[in-house]
Amino acid sequence: MAKKRILIIHPHDKTTQFLESINNNLQPEFSNDIQYFKIETNDNSHKQCLERIKEHPSNGIIIFLGHGRSDALYGSKGDEYSPSLEWEEIAAFPDLYYFNESFISKSNVDVFYEKKVFCLACNSNKKIAEYAIDKGAISFLGFGDIPTSSEEFSIDGATNVSSDLVNSMKRELNYIVETALAYSIRKNFSFENLLNIIQFITNQRITDILINQKDFSERYVLADYLYYLKKEAQIIGERKLKIFE
DSSP: OOOOOHHHHHHHOOOGGGGGGHHHHOOOOOOTTEEEEOOSSSSSHHHHHHHHHHHTTTTTTTEEEEEEETTTEEEOTTTOTTOOOOOOHHHHHHHOOBBBBTTTETTTGGGGTTTTEEESTTTTTHHHHHHHHHHOOSSSEOOOOOOOOOOOOHHHOOOOOOOHHHHHHHHHHHHHHHHHHHHHHTOOOHHHHHHHHHHHHHHHHHHHHHOOOTOOOHHHHHHHHHHHHHHOOEEEEEEESSSSS
């Protein structure tokens, strides 16, 4: 039986649960081509996902939805995880306190060998993308900083962040990514065209926010973050190869 050509990977994390919308909106049109892998809060689920990545056909695409840092992609995080937890607490409730902060890093990034990767994770346009290409990945489309919580906005330097701004950023991110992916998959675009579509749709959204949402007091802040979303998105590796090729 042929493998499905689209593998969507989504580690469990309550702060990225909103990204399920991307899969939910792609499924109706592309259900015959999509496998959705929700990684649970245990080591075995992560190992199973890595094996599924290795098996993924090179003529398809892997879509990662989650958190990351410049040199790694995070795995799942338990709903009650805290860095201050003692090991006894973790041992008592492993699923609740689980956190895999190096799901894919330099040590195992060769899992992307001969793969095309769309990585919606913070700072995935940096070392982790370069590591992947160095280890044989075909194409890797990554992003810069993508704050989607009040804490992340604060770390990024924003002050007095409202829930309206956070929710608007989540909503816009989902819309831009799922619309760009759907159109590009439908047309079997190249990675370069996929990036162009992301930038085009983001420009449309920025224009709409600034012109038609004047009652939203934080519209300029939102527009700035969307500008950096599309500006910092970049492709490492092959640009001209089509999604299904």
